[in-house]
Amino acid sequence: MKKCGVCIGVLVLMAMFGFSASLSYAEVPKDILVVGMQAGDVVSLDPAKAYEFASSGAVKQIYDNLVDFKVGDYTEPIPELAESWEIGEDGKTWTFHIRQGVKFASGNPVNADAVVFSLQRVVKLEDTPSWVLTQWGITPDSITKIDDYTVQVVLDQKYAPGMFLSCLAYTVGSIVDPAVVMEHEQDGDMGKAWMSDHSAGSGPFILEQWNRNESIILKANENYWKGTPPFKRVIIRDINEPTNQMILLEKGDLDIAWDLLPDQIKKLRDNPDIGIYETSTLYTRYIGMNVGYEPLSKSEVRKAIRYAIDYDSIVDDIFQGAAIKTQTFIPKGMFGYNPAMPYNLDLEKAKKLLADAGYPDGFEVDLTCYPEPPAPDIAVKIQSDLAKIGIKVNVVQMVSAQLYEKYRAQQLQLVLAQWGADYWDPDANAKPFAHSTTAGPEAPIKQLAWRNKYANVETSKLVDQAAQELDKDKRAELYEQITNMILEDGPFAILLFPLKQYGVRSTVKNFIAPPSFSDYDFFTLSKE
Incomplete structure (x- = not known):
């Protein structure tokens, strides 16, 4: 029997992770999450460069920011690596207090040096998404360390807090491990070439492998400060055709189909093994x-x-x-x-x-x-x-x-x-x-x-x-x-x-429909 390219790719991944080739993909253990989405737009998984749909979402799983949004509520930023902050009387001087005890996947500490390095790196590299920070008048000199767990950022004028914090929650606000990044610097690129398909974050997952136009494979970060990730691995399958996503979801080869169209959603609504989730977009x-x-x-x-x-x-x-x-x-x-x-x-x-x-x-x-x-x-x-x-x-x-x-x-x-x-x-x-x-x-x-x-x-x-x-x-x-x-x-x-509509296997728990991949965190899920 002739096998489709997607199925062959699945068998290859199973072999990589030690599963018997005689197993159907639907029998992959519950500690692996498989997501089908259109991921062909990925250019780089470096948070200083990632600006596309799928790349921003993958970065979200690997890195932490100073602030974040709770999944499903995007009206008010919440603390993440910064446990608190205040604005100076001038309205433009921001002081962030970094959460102590957090480690990168490498075991290195997340501290003020890492925050200063990460934000300065975005500004210095001047890649496509850097404007998200530089629009506030931020320069390398306006980001300074006050002490080991305190960072000051000075903007060019006062802005509404929600505006600036929303940008810090975006991909370019990811905090990277300076030691790991600079260990792989080439010709003054601040690790940019290496970071394209490697990671140096403190998030729940680590980039294990990026197979261009095939898959992004993430593995659990055992040092994650919020606790043990719910999955040993997350496999993001690059499946461009929504119909193929629907078919694989029905078979159980996908846990989540990310890019379904209304016609496919209608066909799936009566399937007791699949839940339909939807939310407004931006x-x-x-x-x-x-x-x-x-x-x-x-x-x-x-x-x-x-x-x-x-x-x-x-x-x-x-x-x-x-x-x-x-x-x-x-x-x-x-x-x-x-x-x-x-x-x-x-x-x-x-x-x-x-x-x-x-x-x-x-x-x-x-x-x-x-x-x-x-x-x-x-x-x-x-x-x-x-x-x-x-x-x-x-x-x-x-x-x-x-x-x-x-x-x-x-x-x-x-x-x-x-x-x-x-x-x-x-x-x-x-x-x-x-x-x-x-x-x-x-x-x-x-x-x-x-x-x-x-x-x-x-x-x-x-x-x-x-x-x-x-x-x-x-x-x-x-x-x-x-x-x-x-x-x-x-x-x-x-x-x-x-x-935005999603098809999700009933074995996946706690799914809340996000407006986009860059707003989601697989750490919040579990699987029966």
Whole structure:
């Protein structure tokens, strides 16, 4: 009988770990967790370089940060290696007190020297994700050791605590073992080449092997400070096709299928051996409206478009229920979320708004989208919806690279796009959606509002104010004000946030659906 490539890979892994080839993979002991996911985007497993979906998630299993988020609650950072911290009177000097007694997998102590080295290393290497730290004005000189378990970080100005702490919880905030890293330095690279496929962390797992385009194999860190990891090994199988993930999950060859689509989720719901878990994501689908295109310059026209869209049909029919209808730009589950949804399908109101704006007979406009599903289906639905109020929509499909090049150059009229926050703070969405003091080339923040030639001095000031507000309640009020203003006047029709859905074998316990792999910790699981 011919064996598939995935099955052959499974047999190879079984042989590596000493299991008999006569066993089915479903009989692998409960102290091994097998996860199927699309892991082909991994470039490096060095936390100073890792920036892709799967690499960030793998790094999460290997390293600890000063702070973290509790799985399922991303509104407030919690202590991890830093057991406490305080902000100086100037609002920009942060002092972190490091938890004592923690060791790296090597047995070396986690201390202030390790924290200073790790953060300075990110800044010095200047790799892709380094901006997450350097955006705060952090330089190597602004990270200093006060004593063996105290570190001071000075920012360029005061910022809301949640913003900075959210970034420290991201991949680049991982604390690495200086002795191990520098032992493998080559030509002044601070261990970067070696760290690509080796590890030097204090997290629950150690990188045992990365087989490119096949698997990432993690083994338990016996020195882990929170206790013995629940699995001797975690095997992350690189399985690009969601259908193959579903088949292997049904057979018991996978414990978790990470990338299932709504069609597959429906097929699995009646399987008593599989649980379905879902959660909102950080990625919003929206329509951008370029106010430089004359009809879209009028607020009444933009409102008419929002009232003409059948949001429920997009969620129920195109996404098959695997999405949350949302009309504001901060995702549900993040601090600052605004549940306001004033726009429901109302064609008469939409027609009146068009007439009030001087377009009683509608107008013609191009809607650009990329060809990957479900974008074309959404675009055709928008085309149909707007036709009912007299707006003729020409759907233009364009590969993503070309689409975003034109979008960033303000050259699209209507665009169907998506946006994902880089970290768990509302500022990550407020700046792109609501900060633009000018639509011209001198605009300080050239993100989504700017791409649609939308300038709003008032919301821009409020975004800056919210970024520096230290009082959490006052900050929440500012984001409610900002999101309401963009909801009323902005250049967007926000459609939804897709759900992330997982298939999990019933033998896996304590699974909580994460918005992304980089937000998850396999240490919290167990397996019967």
